[in-house]
Amino acid sequence: MIEDLDWDAQKKRDYCIAWEGQLKREVEPQHTLFGKEASLIARRFDRDDALFQLGGPEVAEVHLTWTRGMEPDPMWPNAAIFASLESWQTESMTAQHREWNFEE
Structure with missing residues (x-):
């Protein structure tokens, strides 16, 4: 999670703004x-994958x-x-974690 990174608040904000801007540019x-x-x-x-919170409880893996x-x-x-x-954790993150750890 971005909030867990050991960065100062301004760096986190700038990073989020950059990724959110890129998403808007591409769609x-x-x-x-x-x-x-x-x-x-x-x-x-390790990839160009990101998780975005949408307007309500929905999230998008992009x-x-x-x-x-x-x-x-x-x-x-x-x-x-x-x-x-x-839902994302159950349906996507868990499988990716297993893949990352070479689990079946």
Whole structure:
């Protein structure tokens, strides 16, 4: 989680602003996240994957492409939306953790 990083508050704010801005740059009008408020809450540092809190309890796991503008294909950036942080943990994070640790 971003809040758990050993960074000062300004660095955390700047980091979140950069990732949130990149997400807005990449999504085109047909993308499922277009026009939604998204706040960065976590990041996987070995990939360009991030977890964004959406307007309510929903979260989105997003793989940014780091293009300089809008992606022409609404499939990118790749995004999976979960009903809650707990749903994401059960449905995605646990499997990724097992993969990371070479567990079956």
